[in-house]
Amino acid sequence: MDKLQNKIKLYIDSYNYKISNENLSLLTEKILNSNLIKNNNKDYEYLKNSTTGGSNLPSEYFGINSGSYGDSNTGTNTSATNNAIRPEITSETFPLNGGACLSCMGGSNKIFSFFSNKDLQYLKSEKKMDFKNKEIKQNKELLNSKLSVKLQDLMKMTKNKNNMIGKVHISLLNKEMKK
Secondary structure, three states: OHHHHHHHHHHHHHOOOEEOHHHHHHHHHHHHOOHHHHOHHHHHHHHHHHOOOOOOOOHHHHOOOOOOOOOOOOOOOOOOOOOOOOOOOOOOOOOOOOOOOHHHOOHHHOOOOOOOHHHHHHHHHOOOOOOOHHHHHHHHHHHHHHHHHHHHHHHHHOOOOOOEEOHHHHHHHHHHHOO
16 A cells, blocks of 8 residues: 555654655555554444543533623632633634644644545455444544554654664564554
């Protein structure tokens, strides 16, 4: 999959790391034959079935007045001059300025789109992946996220002054992906 190889190269370059074409081919091959891909649907099913709970935050947390709270002589001062309450989120674009979504803000947590729906269908037809067609989007998002994390791990292993990813780094990552 040359397209995947090009995306991996783009990702690595965006973090100012280097990799030879030979090692890039080796890395792509190791990824495509790893448990990272083979076990993706199992990982997705596990997350889907084990993720429970959550929390509901009041709209005031996001800077929107719901009318549920008011100033009174008792309790917390909710006026705009109170420094204990965080300021309103003013951005209307995603990710919200001052909001959460660490994976959307760039840096070491950035999620990159390595695989498309078509790529996953191809991997399924090649028997490298197994998933329900109605869950392709979720499997794709999980796989992209997992690959992003693994490539971050690869770059953390690379400790030379030129930031050159070598075969030894790919070997170490491959051992991790076999788990």
